[in-house]
Amino acid sequence: MHGARLACYLAGGRPEGGARVYAGCRDASPPEGTAAVELPGAVYFATHSPVWGGGRAFYDPLAPGTAPARAHLVTAGQFADLAAQEMYGTPGADLDLTEALATGRQVLGPGRYETVVCPGRLDGHPLLTLTAPWRMADVAAAAPSVAYLRHLVAGLLEAGPWDPAAVAGHLARCPGVAGRWPEGELRAMAEDVRRGGDQAPPKPSPAVRAVSRPRSR
Numbered sequence: 016m017h018g019a020r021l022a023c024y025l026a027g028g029r030p031e032g033g034a035r036v037y038a039g040c041r042d043a044s045p046p047e048g049t050a051a052v053e054l055p056g057a058v059y060f061a062t063h064s065p066v067w068g069g070g071r072a073f074y075d076p077l078a079p080g081t082a083p084a085r086a087h088l089v090t091a092g093q094f095a096d097l098a099a100q101e102m103y104g105t106p107g108a109d110l111d112l113t114e115a116l117a118t119g120r121q122v123l124g125p126g127r128y129e130t131v132v133c134p135g136r137l138d139g140h141p142l143l144t145l146t147a148p149w150r151m152a153d154v155a156a157a158a159p160s161v162a163y164l165r166h167l168v169a170g171l172l173e174a175g176p177w178d179p180a181a182v183a184g185h186l187a188r189c190p191g192v193a194g195r196w197p198e199g200e201l202r203a204m205a206e207d208v209r210r211g212g213d214q215a216p217p218k219p220s221p222a223v224r225a226v227s228r229p230r231s232r
Contacts, residue, residue: 016084017167033162038106040093049174057080067163074146130147131145161204
């Protein structure tokens with residue numbers, strides 16, 4: 016969600032607070048556009064990331080609720096290279112995403128970010144994201160590290176429509192965060208991120224796009 020972290024996937028580099036240097040995509044161009052969206056489903060934190068030292072964020076499109084997110088307009092090749100980097104692979108191979116586009120879901124492998132989900136479309140473009148093959152209820156929640164959480168906070172603030180109170184309220188309900196960080200502490204974190212220059216200069220707030228769940232066929 017955070018533009019600075021996404022830039023490390025696209026152009027290569029190490030995101031602040033992370034322990035890994037990313038190779039970058041074959042095409043290092045920035046996204047042609049970015050929009051704030053609301054997706055059907057929920058975000059939760061589980062497993063353990065050696066890069067961040069805590070739980071990873073996953074998306075369950077079938078869980079009840081709505082998840083605020085950001086849509087970045089990238090090429091099919093860039094998406095394939097992002098997917099490769101998420102699974103510690105080498106960028107360079109394109110993906111055939113026919114199944115994901117037709118049914119809303121495609122399992123590329125058993126890894127934690129090797130399931131492609133297509134929760135809808137935006138301005139004619141398919142929305143695609145990477146998540147785990149399991150459901151939210153099938154795995155134990157795990158608390159994320161502060162550095163990892165701050166990237167999510169920064170990304171949501173960067174999107175425009177959500178203020179620190181809204182960001183804190185959303186994260187406070189996510190399994191892995193719920194019960195570990197009081198909403199007041201999360202709001203203080205969001206205020207600190209906003210004051211500390213961890214996000215891009217403010218831009219006019221884009222309208223939030225609500226995305227309908229696709230119908231499988």
